[in-house]
């Protein structure tokens with residue numbers, strides 16, 4: 001059970017709007033949640049605002065308008081920190097893993113050197129120390145032959161290996177929060193399970209708080225402790241993963257009904273019938 005004093009992230013009424021030619025797009029509207037040393041899933045369809053939440057937590061949206069009553073990371077108000085203070089948090093105490101590691105790695109540099117460089121950036125040490133640390137992190141993410149993998153270029157590693165390298169890079173700094181944005185969508189089923197196993201260990205053995213962003217309700221309900229269901233920029237339901245079957249919101253119920261089941265009836269899957277009232281009116285809105 002997560003006790004209140006274990007809260008690492010405390011988010012109250014977070015809203016994010018992107019500027020566009022025709023005004024502002026309200027991508028996230030008034031969402032609140034907290035994160036302890038647990039696995040929190042954020043699920044929703046494409047465009048519901050999941051990734052925007054992750055990027056807003058890291059303040060990676062320089063042109064967007066971010067407002068919140070509270071956006072506290074271990075008691076520090078993220079929106080009030082200077083960019084210099086954010087640099088210390090970003091990538092060091094709070095990290096992000098993205099869907100396709102190939103886009104996050106520099107294609108013309110050996111992967112091991114990139115992991116070592118991440119360590120050099122955050123900690124003043126010799127190159128030999130950084131290399132040794134990088135090697136030990138590659139082992140920590142269950143890469144069997146780290147000496148060989150260290151010298152490979154990104155195009156020479158598989159998707160699953162690339163994702164392990166990204167996780168190794170992130171582990172160097174021993175973060176408290178990891179935001180994983182569709183980290184296994186590009187992987188096949190067996191590799192996906194291995195990467196999920198590594199992420200699970202991060203929570204149970206290192207005590208991090210993990211935010212798992214996904215459109216895959218089945219994956220999240222099986223992997224996470226709690227789930228936030230997002231629709232049109234809002235959290236329409238928040239529930240324990242084990243209590244998903246008792247979801248009350250019609251959108252969550254619709255998503256559950258639309259999941260294919262092995263061995264289930266061969267009846268056509270139900271189609272979500274959206275209702276305008278699912279968009280919760282915002283306080284103060286006309």
Ligand SMILES: Nc1ncnc2c1ncn2[C@@H]1O[C@H](COP(=O)(O)OP(=O)(O)OP(=O)(O)O)[C@@H](O)[C@H]1O
Pocket residue numbers: 018019020025026027044045046047048049050051052053215
């Ligand atoms: N840089 C941007 N400028 C303007 N609008 C944006 C920008 N990034 C995202 N949006 C819009 O914000 C909304 C939320 O996008 P976001 O990427 O957070 O959704 P998502 O739920 O993560 O979707 P997906 O699962 O497809 O990644 C969408 O309407 C999207 O078009």
